[in-house]
Amino acid sequence: MSLNENKELTISGTLSFDDFKKYNYHVKKKAELYYFILITLIFLLLLNLFSPDLSLGYTVFLALLVAVIVELIRWAIRYLRIKKEFTSDRMIKNEIIYTISPDGIQQQRNRTNVHIDWKDILFIKEHKELFRIHLSKNKAIVLPKGFFPSEEDLHTFKEIISQNIN
Template sequence: MENNEIKVSGLISEEAMKEYMVFHSNKTRIWYVILSVILYSSLIPIAIPDVSIIFMVVASLFMGTIVWFMVPKMYSRKGIKEYRSDQLMQQEVFYTINAEGIYQKVRRSEMLTRWEDIRSIHETKNLFLFYASKNKAIVIPQKFLLKSEMQRLRQLIKENGNSKGATYEYTEPVVRKQSEHPDGVSFTIFISEKMYIAHIHFLARKSKVLFPMWVGMLYILLALLLFKEITILIAAFAVVISIATRFLLSTVINWKAASEYRSDRRMHNDIHLEVSPAGIIQTLSNSQADFTWDNILSIHETKTAFLFFFSKNRAIILPQTYLNHEEKEKLKNIINEHARSKKVVYMDKAS
């Protein structure tokens, strides 16, 4: 099967990541537009009882247009920040693509994504995108491949891309392993859907404050442009809109996080974590990622987990439920002695 195997490598550029994020935004921005139009068309008559239908339609369409152009910009900016913060993403990636799946290697980290775990495949102007979940894709720039390799890749996709994996039922095991490193701590964990949603809410904690404020201020600005003054009623309703936006945003986050979790079969299996003075090794059934402490940008302790961020929006999750008091103290000692990040935040202390 050597002739059907493709081996390529290269550096994922910032432009490639930007193109991927803009493409990904096309799948969701229509929903943001619809929600914004519905929200404004429902709330404006309450704030301004005598408003004309024409004004309401124009105001709602105006907001929808702003959201339509704003979403790709937000995704693009998010992708660039993510790229610049993730040291591993900026390293050379080695791909091996064959009938088994897509094998990736970055430094000492390795991952195999089987064809049955790939939900959808898209070819854009400059990229091949292999979605392993609703929101995560393997990105292979076309410039990595020769024309003959692109044809072979398309043939592999045609032969294997429609395969469907079996349906699995997962339970949440509580399995413990002794550390393989004498100075480290080691666990076999399972990330539940509830834990993953809590993690996404932690990531969105700033957006949940700033975005509703921005929506309320935009409403006040629109009212000021139209009526040349801000009444108490308009100001009060701006607060109502901000609160409603906050609840709507939380609902959307819950829905998107749950959808992402359920769509990514790789997350439904046990994860083996080892935290030692050398760093963190995360082992799944199909991959192993090796992070030195230099790769960890920040560490946060929440009520439910320790989060080790290796990029702006991606973290290794260690649920608190798997740690007893002794292991928790040992983990904190390792972090305090070896973590290079200046941003280490505990529940009872920030440093």
């Protein structure tokens, strides 16, 4: 929200369930594609072994149909897990204030202050609706673009990142 000469940016917001779902989608989308391909190949093999008299087109159709059904079930289970995780985490529903500067990222929530040096960040991934700032392979700060009040603040954030992350 505020910006000074030292290229320090302060933004704030509360993570919504929709933001949390989008984050989880982006983290898992590559694995989901691999699972779908793997399930399809397994069912192709099983159908070919147990019903060799089926035509190739029908076998592929059945394998894809089963894979889609399995994936829909997996998505439903994943949605329930994400919803349970979000609703059970009281801290995630509190407003977070981020101060981004050349020194790092300061994260403030209630009475908790955390400073993250740029060297402690593994990588940053930008998506259409959010940024994932990974501190490890499985731990990330979710920074929705809606936290940025203006395009200028978003541009400043990207500038600070480009100057501090290789």
